[in-house]
Amino acid sequence: MGVVLVTGASRGIGRATAILLAQAGYKVVINYQQSKQAADEVVSIIRAHSGKALAIKADIADELQVMAMFAEIDNAFGPVTALVNNAGILFQQSTIEELTAERINRVLATNVTGYFLCCREAVKRMAFRHGGKGGAIVNVSSAAARLGAPGEYVDYAASKGAVDTLTTGLSVEVAAQGIRVNGVRPGFIYTEMHASGGEPGRVDRVKDLLPMKRGGQPEEVAQAIAWLLSDNASYVTGSFLDLAGGK
Numbered sequence: 001m002g003v004v005l006v007t008g009a010s011r012g013i014g015r016a017t018a019i020l021l022a023q024a025g026y027k028v029v030i031n032y033q034q035s036k037q038a039a040d041e042v043v044s045i046i047r048a049h050s051g052k053a054l055a056i057k058a059d060i061a062d063e064l065q066v067m068a069m070f071a072e073i074d075n076a077f078g079p080v081t082a083l084v085n086n087a088g089i090l091f092q093q094s095t096i097e098e099l100t101a102e103r104i105n106r107v108l109a110t111n112v113t114g115y116f117l118c119c120r121e122a123v124k125r126m127a128f129r130h131g132g133k134g135g136a137i138v139n140v141s142s143a144a145a146r147l148g149a150p151g152e153y154v155d156y157a158a159s160k161g162a163v164d165t166l167t168t169g170l171s172v173e174v175a176a177q178g179i180r181v182n183g184v185r186p187g188f189i190y191t192e193m194h195a196s197g198g199e200p201g202r203v204d205r206v207k208d209l210l211p212m213k214r215g216g217q218p219e220e221v222a223q224a225i226a227w228l229l230s231d232n233a234s235y236v237t238g239s240f241l242d243l244a245g246g247k
C-alpha cells in the first residue's frame with residue numbers, strides 16, 4: 001500500500017490521520033517533537049490492529065533532523081510514497097501590536113519552512129526523475145488562510161496562506177513526476193491546539209456562528225486526507241478541500 005509519513009502525529013488531526021491510514025494498509029511513520037509517550041501510544045494502537053508503525057522524533061523546522069528522519073524511514077520501511085504535512089503551531093491570541101519578530105519567525109519556521117523541507121525530501125524519493133515511483137502529498141493548511149484570523153493570530157493565518165501557495169506551485173512543478181499535491185483547510189476542529197492560543201474552549205465559543213452549528217472532529221479531517229492520498233483521487237492535484245462546516 002505504501003509508506004506514509006504523518007508529521008505531528010502524536011495527537012489531534014495527525015493522530016487520527018495516522019490511525020486511519022494504518023487501517024487503509026499504509027506503513028505509518030508517526031513523527032513527533034515532544035511526547036514520546038503519546039507517539040508510542042499511537043504506534044501501539046496501530047500495531048494492536050496488526051498495522052505497521054514507527055515513531056520518529058524530529059523537529060520539522062530543523063533541516064538536519066528532517067533529513068535524518070527521512071533516512072531512517074528509508075532504512076526501516078523503504079522510501080515514503082505519501083506525506084501528510086500536518087505539524088503546526090500557533091501562539092497566544094493577540095493583535096499585531098503584540099507580535100514580535102521572534103514569534104513570527106518561529107511560526108514561519110515550523111508552518112512554512114518545515115512543510116517545504118518535508119516536501120523536498122519526499123519529492124527526492126517520489127519523483128520519476130530521481131528513479132521514484134510517484135506519490136502523493138497532502139498539506140494541512142487552515143481556513144485561517146482564507147479568513148485571516150484577525151485579532152487571534154494573523155501570523156499563523158499568513159503561514160497557512162504560504163502553505164496554500166506551496167501546494168499550488170509544487171503541484172504543477174511535480175505533476176509530470178507522478179506526484180500529486182493537495183491541501184486540506186480545516187476550520188474549527190476539537191484538538192488541543194486551541195489551548196496554545198490561550199483558549200481551550202475556542203471551538204465551543206464559535207460553533208453557533210458556523211453554518212453547521214458545530215465544530216469538527218479530527219477524524220473528519222483524516223477522512224479527507226486519506227481520500228486525497230488514495231488512488232480514488234488519482235486525477236486530483238493542486239486542489240483544496242475545506243473542512244470548516246460551511247464557513
Ligand code: NAD
Binds near residue numbers: 013194
Ligand atoms: P495539535 O497541536 O494537537 O497538533 C499539532 C502537532 O504538531 C503537535 O503534536 C505538535 O507537537 C506538533 N508539532 C508542532 N511543531 C512541530 C515541529 N516543529 N516538529 C514536529 N512536530 C511539531 O493541533 P491540530 O489541531 O491537530 O493541528 C494539526 C494541523 O491542523 C496543524 O497544521 C494546524 O495548523 C491545522 N489546523 C488545525 C485546526 C483546528 O481547529 N484544530 C484548524 C485548522 C488547521
